[in-house]
Amino acid sequence: LHCPAGEVQFREDFIFGKAGENISFAEAMRQMFQTQRFPYALGVFKAPRVTWDEHTGQGDAYFTWVYGCQAVELTVNRKTGKVKLLSAVAAHDVGRAVNPEMVRGQFFGGVAMGTGFALHEEVKIKDGKITNLNLNTYRIPRALDLPEMKAMIVENPDPISPTGAKAIGEPSNELMAPAIANALYHATGQRHFTLPMRNGGVPEATNCQEGCK
Amino acid sequence: MRLNINGREIEVPDSAGDRRLVEFLREDLDLTGAKNACDIGACGACTILIDGEPLKICIKRVRDVVGHKVLTIEGLAAPDGTLHPLQQAFVECGAIQCGFCTPGMVLTAHAFLLKNPRPTREQIRKAINGNLCRCTGYQQIIDAIERASVHYGKAAADVSRRRPPRRELAPNNVGGYDG
Numbered sequence: 001l002h003c004p005a006g007e008v009q010f011r012e013d014f015i016f017g018k019a020g021e022n023i024s025f026a027e028a029m030r031q032m033f034q035t036q037r038f039p040y041a042l043g044v045f046k047a048p049r050v051t052w053d054e055h056t057g058q059g060d061a062y063f064t065w066v067y068g069c070q071a072v073e074l075t076v077n078r079k080t081g082k083v084k085l086l087s088a089v090a091a092h093d094v095g096r097a098v099n100p101e102m103v104r105g106q107f108f109g110g111v112a113m114g115t116g117f118a119l120h121e122e123v124k125i126k127d128g129k130i131t132n133l134n135l136n137t138y139r140i141p142r143a144l145d146l147p148e149m150k151a152m153i154v155e156n157p158d159p160i161s162p163t164g165a166k167a168i169g170e171p172s173n174e175l176m177a178p179a180i181a182n183a184l185y186h187a188t189g190q191r192h193f194t195l196p197m198r199n200g201g202v203p204e205a206t207n208c209q210e211g212c213k
Numbered sequence: 214m215r216l217n218i219n220g221r222e223i224e225v226p227d228s229a230g231d232r233r234l235v236e237f238l239r240e241d242l243d244l245t246g247a248k249n250a251c252d253i254g255a256c257g258a259c260t261i262l263i264d265g266e267p268l269k270i271c272i273k274r275v276r277d278v279v280g281h282k283v284l285t286i287e288g289l290a291a292p293d294g295t296l297h298p299l300q301q302a303f304v305e306c307g308a309i310q311c312g313f314c315t316p317g318m319v320l321t322a323h324a325f326l327l328k329n330p331r332p333t334r335e336q337i338r339k340a341i342n343g344n345l346c347r348c349t350g351y352q353q354i355i356d357a358i359e360r361a362s363v364h365y366g367k368a369a370a371d372v373s374r375r376r377p378p379r380r381e382l383a384p385n386n387v388g389g390y391d392g
Contacts, residue, residue, distance in 0.1 A: 101307035105349055109310065112350030135345060136255040143338040143351045 045162045064158050066166050068092035070111070070175040072147070074183050083119055083184070083197075085145070090172050091152035096164030100153060106169045107151035114176020116141045122196050214279050218242065219288030230276035235259045237275050238285065246286035246316040257344030260317035261285045267321045269343075286316035289323065299323055302361035303354070310348030318344050322358045330365035332358075 003018040016022045023031075032039050052059040073086040090107045097103045120139040124131045132138040157164030181192050214225050218238075229237060238244045238261075248258040252271050259271040262284040270278075289297045296304070299319055309315050318341060325332070325340040332340070337355050346354065 105307045105310055105353055108350030108352040109348045113347065134253055134255060135251045136253060140345060140347060142342050142345065143355070144342045146351055148334070149350060149352050
């Protein structure tokens with residue numbers, strides 16, 4: 001574009017020079033590939049200070065916060081306690097969705113992994129050894145175990161983050177077990193306090209003592 | 214012994230007959246698309262197509278496929294590298310995250326769509342139930358298969374007859390085989 005690197009501007013998938021001449025981002029990448037130059041940039045981001053008192057459990061532990069909500073619809077078999085998920089919805093504040101399709105992938109992946117966590121997955125230990133060592137005994141969700149899912153991206157760019165993005169992946173995973181537990185409570189009146197909640201809602205002795213909630 | 218892999222006939226010594234097929238493909242033929250994950254036929258990452266049927270090959274030997282047509286993920290794209298419509302749909306739908314399950318998933322879906330070009334989402338779920346995926350939650354994989362299904366049916370016959378590329382087998386690694 002015949003101008004110093006500092007005067008180049010990026011706007012709407014185009015790269016502009018000082019006098020207004022421009023090429024598309026795709027074209028620029030093609031030229032770089034042809035001349036075997038690697039497009040890279042180096043930047044440094046230092047996270048703001050946070051304070052956290054381990055002893056009192058008080059403080060400003062994180063410099064950004066994520067907000068999210070997940071809901072599931074399910075049925076419980078009265079006899080066997082088998083839980084069948086009918087649908088799941090996940091809505092999360094992700095800051096800025098840099099790559100929306102991948103964000104959706106993180107939603108679905110988190111929901112799926114959280115479903116396994118809530119209903120099937122358990123590391124069984126006998127005499128200090130793990131007994132379910134392979135995927136035939138450690139049961140991760142298969143396609144039929146999962147419902148149709150819906151992802152709702154809420155964009156709320158974070159001013160502190162370099163790209164405006166916050167986080168997604170962990171939140172969508174964490175919210176699933178509570179969502180399923182609440183749905184089970186609503187369906188059966190049974191509160192679950194341990195994971196996995198294998199016996200769905202069928203009455204079984206809960207190990208909960210007085211005062212446990 | 215002769216094997217037909219991705220449309221090519223290759224000669225393998227009889228001594229290779231007892232080798233595990235997934236190891237043989239990956240280490241001797243450099244066809245590393247099929248992944249060896251659970252080793253016991255539970256996860257589907259090693260799935261390839263034998264005569265158009267998906268098969269988990271971590272529990273199969275090389276001699277098991279003599280006389281059959283073998284299609285691996287390397288043989289699905291066109292010779293010039295153009296992706297198969299199903300592969301393209303996987304890319305467009307974001308159905309790939311870490312990619313470990315993807316070759317097996319694509320081939321299972323390919324075999325399924327050849328048989329049932331107008332599936333419901335529930336039928337797709339049933340079809341890929343044997344393939345485990347830890348990243349995607351299957352949602353976008355099902356989206357991709359649904360999207361690609363328009364390319365099947367009438368067009369499918371051409372796809373399955375297409376001759377896969379020669380460059381898929383690395384000659385230097387095939388050594389003395391008549392490859």
